[in-house]
Amino acid sequence: MTATLDERAAACGLSLTPIAPKVGCRIDGIDLAAPTEEQVAVLLDAFGQFGGLLMRGQTLEVEDLVGFSRRLGTLDHAPLTQVGRTAIEGFPEIYLITNLVDKEGKPMGALGNGEAVWHTDMSYLPSPPDASLLYAREVPPTGGNTFLCSMMAAYDSLPDDLKSLAHSLQIKHDATYNSGGYVRQGMEEHSDPRKTTGTFHPAVIRHPETGRPALYLGRRRQSYIEGYELAESEALLDKLWEYATLPENTYEHVWQVNDVLLWDNRITMHRRDSFDPTHTRLMWRTQIQGSGAPKAFAQA
Incomplete structure (x- = not known):
């Protein structure tokens, strides 16, 4: 008899807990700096089923985040921001989502502190990215919440x-x-x-x-x-x-430092609340390249 996803998760030290009725699942017991092959396999299967995955309490260096993200697929380089910057020096795969500014008052990353409306990342491309990941480094005391919808x-x-x-x-x-x-x-x-x-x-x-x-x-x-x-x-x-974006189909994520939120860009949309600009919000983002153009349901 084939093991269920929960049974496979338990066999490699993981537990899966849905975080909303229609989208998202929290995975406990995984260290994204050094996951096993079995754990990654469970994570990928859970990803297709739930559309979004939350892993809390992760302590990741830049190398760790890039290394884990590469196990999900080929990574895109960070796009240019409005001031022509990209990402962390030496790590073009990591995009800074932040309201921080440098000594000259220029943005150090993208999106500032404003609201980001419901969207699918880069769907204007012929082959949009398959997935996006955010790792919380600094979060404001209130606001800046991320919403997913199935x-x-x-x-x-x-x-x-x-x-x-x-x-x-x-x-x-x-x-x-x-x-x-x-x-x-x-x-x-x-x-x-x-x-x-x-x-x-x-x-x-x-x-x-x-x-x-x-x-x-x-x-x-x-x-x-x-x-x-x-x-x-x-x-x-x-x-x-x-x-x-019916409320019953959505999940609101209130960030904690060291949270990792990963979503399937093909079957979810996401948005972000604004927050007080006197507080800092710093996220590291990676993005998995698209595996092909979205296919019509009847044509696949």
Whole structure:
């Protein structure tokens, strides 16, 4: 008889505890600086099932975080920030998410202290990243919480007629703005989303490991449904977004120092609350390269 995921976890010293009804699981008993092969295998299987994983109490150096992240896949290099910086010197795989500034008052990382709206990381690319990871180094006393929502649960929540229609849709994922609302370097602003730079992806995709369907929306701003009049596209997108972030399908993470939160970028969206700029929030982020373009559920 094949062992269950919980049984395999227990056999290698791990315990799995769901953190919300529809998304996320906490894994206890793992040291991400030196996980065993069996533990990594359990982690990867839990990842596909739950969409997001939380590992608390991790004490990681830069090398440890990069080393663990590489066991999940090929790493992207950190993108340029608004001031042209990338990441920790010598470690281009680690992106600084922080409101810290240098002696000249220039940002040392990305996103500052503002809100980041619901989004899927870099879904404007033909092959968006498979996963993203945040490691908390400093956190404010309040605010800066990260929210995850299950796009598999969002798909399941759709009324039958809207679910059927969604399978036929291709949605443009706009590249103009980042999740903090800033214009990306080299991008030109347009008021008409039909004219923006971006990539069309199916509205319903198949998770490559589990085979389950998920709604795939990216982010709301400047989104557009292929072949529709602009007003019709806007109205239909609003309908889809009504179901995308239902409270019962989400998880709110209140950060503690040394938390690691890992999410599957293909089947979740995430956002962040703003926080008091007089407090510091410092996260190290790694990102797993995309393994391929999102595939329509019916085509996979």
